[in-house]
Amino acid sequence: MSTNRHPIEQEELMAYLDGELPTDRATGALSHLEQCPECQALAADLRGVSQKLLTWEIESPEAGIPSEINAALGERLQKRATAKVSSPKLENRVMTSRWVWAVAFAIICVAVGLQLMLTGRNRNEGRSTAYPSMASIEQYLMPDRNGEIALARSAAPEAISSDAKILVLGRHGYEAAIEGKNGFVCVVERSWMSSFDSAEFWNPKMRGPVCFNPAAARSILPLTIKRTEMVLAGLSKAQMIDSIKIGFDKKELPAPEPGAMCYMMSRGGYLNDAVGHYVPHLMFYVPLTDKSSWGADLPDSPVSLNPQFQGAPEPITEFVIPVGKWSDGTAAPVM
């Protein structure tokens, strides 16, 4: 396979399959992969090796914490508790040189205070200036239409996305690129689908492939369409929030239908600077509720709350459940 005919190297193709390429390269890789039988064969080979390796499963070890670890743990925690109590000898020494400690403490306070002020300022500056406003529309558009279609499809397993309707982002909003047959709609969302207070609301690198099931296509996708239209029309965040509130009040925007959910299992997405590709997951939409109703974010619960909407302003709660495989069936990183 020569790079003259292939825009990506073989190693890069492998890195794409491993979810290790940045989004711009991943999109190119995915787009090429869809059209190149030679690369598809290599990808199948690489996946085949991974699947064969996974036949080697290991039985679970015995449950419970072994006694040696329990003992060492108890000892360590005991020592730590003891260390908290000052010894009289040490206390005397501290008492006799209290003024030395007071001066040292004052110096440390001043130094730490200055450091915190500087760090805090830098952090705030970073937060507020990284993506302070909308970038040029070109930065949000994907020049390769086929690449965007392939990326959108990669949100769900092929058995679902191959018959789904595909939308791609144009200069005036989302356009139907391919009509579907099964009621699912796949789309690559952009950064403005983050919560309005997100520091990455205008991050032009963000690409969020999603496949909505029919109930979500009818009741959640309209929000993606509306937010996108408002962004492209140049509305401010405050204007968008007002418009969404009015839309719900007047019932122009629908409430989430029972069973509304979506697939986000693409290894080619880039959800934000903080999590990158993240892990493959499913999302479930319900009318605004407390996260405790799903046991979200509790210890050992696989469910977490996505704060994307949560009443600010959309009256919708979104729960996330990670899954173990990417849409192509390969194993995903452990959370």
Added chain:
Amino acid sequence: MTSDEALMLEFQGGSRAAFEELFARYREPLYGFFWRRLNNPERAEDLTQEAFLAVIRAASRYEPRALVRTYLYGIALKLLAAEQRKFSTHNKLGQCGPEPTTDGTPECVLWVRQALEKLDAPEREILMLREYEQLSYSDIAELLRIPVNTVRSRLFRSRLALKSYLGSAAKPNPALRANAGSRTQEDEACNEHE
């Protein structure tokens, strides 16, 4: 879900529950790590325990500069290297290390094990860290102290080599099968992954 790093800091602060949660999350992965490299469940159990004992002893020195996952596999790699040194010394002295376990092992797994053994050790380690421990290229690079590009190129080579070994008409080494019966119900498990 509380992050591993937050749990580690809570444990540093004296929380037993935080340690227990970390133990629950990583006991199986670490056990699998040792098992696959030593082919010996007893030693895998012992070394998993030693890894957690090392975490307890070094808790006060932990700094959240690296992911807990990378930190734990760093400990595991050191323990593994020590174990391998120990057995290599024993072998030089004419003593044998533990025999690989094969009882009840499905044929396809023996095949995978044999193919992995044919790889160069550094490439095998990278492949296993990626496939079984699901570490990222940069995590592997950090653990093995090699550039990320080296991880990528070695991983690619090792996958192609493994494909060729697995694809060849070779059958599992009969010697490895010596203690195992003929086709067992475990072999049926192979087909589930095909």
